[in-house]
Amino acid sequence: MTHRLGRRKFLLYGTAALGSSILLKACTEGNVAETDAATPGAGGGVDTIKVGILHSLSGTMAISEQSVVDAEQLAIEEINNAGGVLGKKIQAVVEDGASDWPTFAEKARKLIDRDKVATVFGCWTSASRKAVLPVFESSGHMLWYPVQYEGQECSKNVFYTGAAPNQQIEPAVDWLLENKGQQFFLVGSDYVFPRTANTIIKAQLEAKGGQTVGEDYIPLGGTEVTAIITKIQAALPDGGVIFNTLNGDSNVAFFKQMQGAGLTPDKYPTMSVSIAEEEVRAIGTEYLKGHYAAWNYFQSVNTPENQKFVQAFKSKYGQNRVTNDPMEAAYIMVYLWKQAVEKAGTADDIEAVRKAAVGQTLQAPGGLVTLQNNHHLSKTVRIGEIGDDGMFKIVSETPAPVDPIPWNQYVADTKGYSCNWEDPTKGGKYMM
Amino acid sequence: MELFLQSLFNGLSIGSVLLIAALGLAIVFGIMGVINLAHGELMMLGAYTTFVVQNVFRGFGEPWFGFYIIAALPLAFLVAALAGVLLERGVIRYLYGRPLETLLATWGVSLILQQLVRSISWLMCLQIGVFCLLFFGGLWGVKRRPDFERIRNGAIAILLPLSAGITLALGAILGKSAGLALTQPWFGAQGVDVTAPGWLRGGIPIGTFQLPYVRLFIIALTVVCVVGIYLFLLRSPWGLRIRAVTQNRSMSACLGIPTQKVDALTFAIGSGLAGIAGCAISLLGSVGPNTGQNYIVDAFMVVVVGGVGKIIGTVVAALAIGLVNYIIGSGIFISMVSPDSALFNFLTFFATTSMARVMVFVLIILFLQLRPAGLFPQKGRTVDA
């Protein structure tokens, strides 16, 4: 009896000790970051600079944001391999916003207060950006935002490296008016970007002689588009242009069912502003062939910088991966920040880095970009037609980079306003 | 007339998607009284199975590729049914008679399944295998001891963290050293593309509009499923047993019906139908980790409106909801109202697909005021339905 008890106790304590030691080991990996955070002085330890990466790694937005994180980490790795910034290595602290806006704000505060990062790269949806904005503004910190968005914002604390509406939506409408027809049907997901984009498009069409024959919205994630297709057929019986601002899953349903209903690209050319190379793969090329998309960057852009970028990305993450516009914007913003830090000579003085960032130029994969004094980038605008291989054939390209206009000039409420952060008397929203 | 036919067809096709999604749920919920919030994820498994089958057939080249959908349907059924049986044996059978707890547990399962398709890779398969080997192997070893019953909880409490720790450590080591082939997720967080075979693209043109083949295929598939379930429940010996257990579980058990087997079978069929539904929706919509979430609430509403326990109720409810949804969302009858009236403004306000959904749910709640037990309630003398 006692013997058996002893053996059992021995077994119990032994296994418990083994198990806890393994668990402890697993935990210490996480603890390294904590001890680093405790070291005084902003921007991490002696030979590293900490930067924050804040995207959704779980939840509905993870689909899009994961690849942006990949691009940011690729840029950081490349910079580190080339010797780092000011002789220091960049250390990325990755946080998960979990597709939940209050969580974004919480994690942003954590990155700033606890990790004392030098800057944050992050966010995808406008809602997440709006949620973290007060955090960055109250602490005077700096956010780099890589996604095309609806504009109507110009914060001192944000650098927007995606397209403003005048660098994507407006040129796309102009091109359609010139080449495809005057009658537009607007389809979008039911949230801020499509509704704002459609407000702009309607105003623009009115100003330029086009016509909006209808608009409809699908709930986010909705996959039933039968009613929309009926409306399109009723409004445009002889064909016309469809302007598509659908997001995510709804796109798949929309294009699949459009083909089933016989709406082909020769009669109903569709211009999308949220479909890039990754989405093309998820929807299926068969459904998209012949439709159009407007972006600043396509994987098929033929520049030496782009070849290098695509190659580096594929060798790090797999040959079957593709690059797209938000990924390129995310990739270059890390380099723009690096240039700004080098010009300022410090990563810790955020105000100095912000000053130094304006005016930075970079030969990006998508062509020359310049960071303007309204904290947006001037970029080349391209329109691509989706081909058999899931890549875009570029059918139109602006000869020079287009300067960004954050406050939209077609919308009555913001007409005449502009933004200039270099001139202290002007600021984020002033009458031109 | 054409307008009428078109609305009827479109309403029918929306309804058939709802119906095929809700059919399995109607069986599991109606017959077993189990709330399965992971039903949507079983549909997702069916959709991913279709994706895998499609890729295998793509390797065969044409003309075999065109038939992948025929092979995908039974496979999707099997995969989802297998997952369903695992779910029933592993979790739900401990929770019979506690529907609210089942609801929470299956929600947990649905979260796990969602993350699983996102992050599953060969490395993860390996980790799961190692964990099962350590944990169940260890348990098997302990089981042979005479005092197993007494030390069972203790043994589990030790084995679980131990095997989990070893598995995590293994994953951490392999994850750093192994190449992309091992660590790259199979599907990833991004959705995957399922392309309808050539003969399902396009449609039959009728006047100005076109009947899409895919919609016709899904309507036919739904009809086959409904008829098949009817025949199974009403004509087969196992169907008889299922109905017997539904009516009086303890009496059936006394008469020698293996109620546990009946439970597992019912759940397997319900889940298998979810798999078929997943296969069908992959032709219409997206296939991604969130696919199931897009359908689950609608499917539940169909079952509730139809009345629990009657398949015919589910059929009528699905078609009615589909039709109402289409009529409100497309706004085809707005032109019949005078444009200045309040009714016109009201109708236009709800004539977007998004607002139509809001309106349909409001109508459902109002409908349940008139008929709280649904269209075809089960008749009985019990106070507690």
Next chain:
Amino acid sequence: MLQVQGKVNQVAKQKPRLFELSAIGVIALILIAVMPLLLSDFRLDLLHRYLALAIVALGIDLIWGYTGLLSLGHGIFFALGGYAIAMHIKLQIPETASSQLPDFMGLYGVTELPWFWGPFSSFPFTAIAILLIPGILAAFLGYLVFRNRIRGVYFSILTQAATIVFFNFFNGQQKLFNGTNGLTDFQTLLGFPISHPNTQYGFYVLTVILLAGSYLLCRWLTSGRFGRLLIAIRDDESRVRFSGYNPTGYKVLVFAISAALAGLGGALFTLRAGIISPRAMDIAFSIEMVIWVAVGGRATLIGAILGALLVNYGKSFLSEQFPEIWLFFQGALFLIVVLVLPNGIVGWLRTEAGNFFRRITGHPRYMITYPQLAEDPEIQRERETLEP
């Protein structure tokens, strides 16, 4: 004789009450005075949010733990409370501003304040609305549902559907509520700058006090006759009905109170998080609220608070360390709580912890038998031979 006994009972009852009251006071004081010294700003921020969520958990416990109604729609009430306070804050526009409308409205071409925004410019109205709007809505929905004796899982499914209705509505109404982006960028409340640390500390103190108040309210509700009736409804509604009560009214009332608590929690959470958006009406969030209560322990108020704090700290910790496994963990949490710990942590501590500790320290477990049996030598012998 009876009277004397009654008095003794009263005294005996009052003692634990006094003890409980002082315990609450001490804990509240620790939270208010000590915690800010111990925790970093970031951790205090988290604590503040979770204390606000604990108020919501109390409401869920009231309706699920005590009354047996599983609401999967409390996100609606949470969000309504949040929107009420956010609308008030958005209306605090300085006189000098170019437009006297909340900033987002101009962008969508709104020129006149929508009528229902008007009253929210008054703070007293807003303070009442935070409680009353969710409460009245819940009473209305509850009346429609309970009147028809819809209950159990049907109630859960209907509340879930209601969540979708509200989510889609708020999401689509950009001109009225700024759509998906929700209301954010808060400046001042009653003249205090919201993002200032002192103001936030004030909100924190307010949250602690209101949490203690909510706890006392729930304690009062559940300890008396009303509470026993709720439990009776949970355990056998038909019998309650047959005994001459009409459960509908009680259910409507408790649903409304629970919704009001959710609204209060939502408002306090919004003050700290700085944003309220339709995401709060996401189904997943409403189900998450239930799991807080389930983890802590149903039908124990302290369990609800504890659960809300534990689960949320776990979430924030795990998603910091291993962002990818949080969903796995959350899913497993649902399974474990339902299968292994159906009464939650507090329930387990109350019923089984004693035996558990006796067992792992090598003592035989308590056996509850009839006194005569326990003294029977036969039984004694059996016990000794069976239990090593």
